[in-house]
Amino acid sequence: MWAKGYKAVAGVDEAGRGPLAGPVVAAAAVLPADIQLAGLNDSKQMSEGAREELYEQLTSHPDVAWAVAVVDRETIDEVNILQAAMLAMTRAVQGLARAPDAVLVDGNRRPAGLEHLPMQALVKGDASSTCIAAASVIAKVTRDRLMLELDAQYPQYGFAQHKGYGVPAHKAAIQRHGPCPEHRRSFEPVKSMTGWAGYGQAAKAAAAAAAAAAAEQQVAAGVAAAEAEVVSVAAEEQQPLQEAAADAGDAAAAAAQDQGQAKEQKGSRKGRTQQQRKRRSSAGEAEAAAAAAAGGAGRRRRRA
The missing domain is CATH 3.30.420.10 (Ribonuclease H-like superfamily/Ribonuclease H)
Structure with a gap:
């Protein structure tokens, strides 16, 4: 070498x-x-x-x-x-x-x-x-x-x-x-x-144990995969229900918003009506006061 x-x-x-x-x-x-x-x-x-x-x-x-x-x-x-x-x-x-x-x-x-x-x-x-x-x-x-x-x-x-x-x-x-x-x-x-009994008895036993452990791991992996698939299917089945619930929630929120707006509009109209009544009342009172004043002035001229 x-x-x-x-x-x-x-x-x-x-x-x-x-x-x-x-x-x-x-x-x-x-x-x-x-x-x-x-x-x-x-x-x-x-x-x-x-x-x-x-x-x-x-x-x-x-x-x-x-x-x-x-x-x-x-x-x-x-x-x-x-x-x-x-x-x-x-x-x-x-x-x-x-x-x-x-x-x-x-x-x-x-x-x-x-x-x-x-x-x-x-x-x-x-x-x-x-x-x-x-x-x-x-x-x-x-x-x-x-x-x-x-x-x-x-x-x-x-x-x-x-x-x-x-x-x-x-x-x-x-x-x-x-x-x-x-x-x-x-x-x-x-x-x-x-x-x-012969060569490799312990090695054979160890190999058999390793094979059994590997088989158990494969079974466990299969069970885990099946469980994951079940969870996935359940999630897919729940999705339409969740979407419907979400839609219902959106509709309820929209209805509540419409009701709120309607109340606001009604309150606004009521306020305007009251204001108009107040203005008409004030105008009537002013007109009455003016008429009263005019009547008083006429009486004073006749006396004079």
Whole structure:
């Protein structure tokens, strides 16, 4: 990949596909071109002490970018170990602080979810690629440390010695004590002892529950749509009544206005009649006063 011009090339490898217990772990590592790591090789070909020493060098180097991903026992039994390992590899690459320019994967499969990156699968890549070898060391040491923690919880199985692999002593302990929560139900002899039915039981149950929930949502949406349609039809049926009521209200208002105007006109006519009567009365009174005055003047002239 470096020869093709890619600078940040992530090597990816996993640890823990074969054990009867515990998680599967994957690591991604991006190394600088000039790094010197004496003794770096396929982690399975190295002693535990050599792996620990190289792990410390790799994870403390300022120019080495690395990330790990752990997929637990429950997921392994749900999706099967191959898919769980692929999932761990994808998550390890996604966990890098910066996206790599390209990816080299140990094995003959390419993990899903990384199709946007140039990627190449290398069979026995941990023995031929420095960055894959570095990833294999980080993944192996990380998983071994997790198995030591499980050994402290379940000391009767000897996880510290065999890291969960199916050695005779481990199988004998399972027969003697039964499986613990970290034993893979999809692996024999645990499968026969627990009556485990097959891959994907939890996933199938989750898918069925999701399908049921989706169906309920569709039914609820249909009911809501039907109710909305009923409300719409009712509104349409009410509209003529509302319009008739509005028309009646307008007619009543017009009638009231006409009555008011008629009263105003009647009052105005009545006022004018009263004024005319007053004026006629005043005129009569004036005429009477004038006649009286004229009569008085005539009497005075006759006396004179």
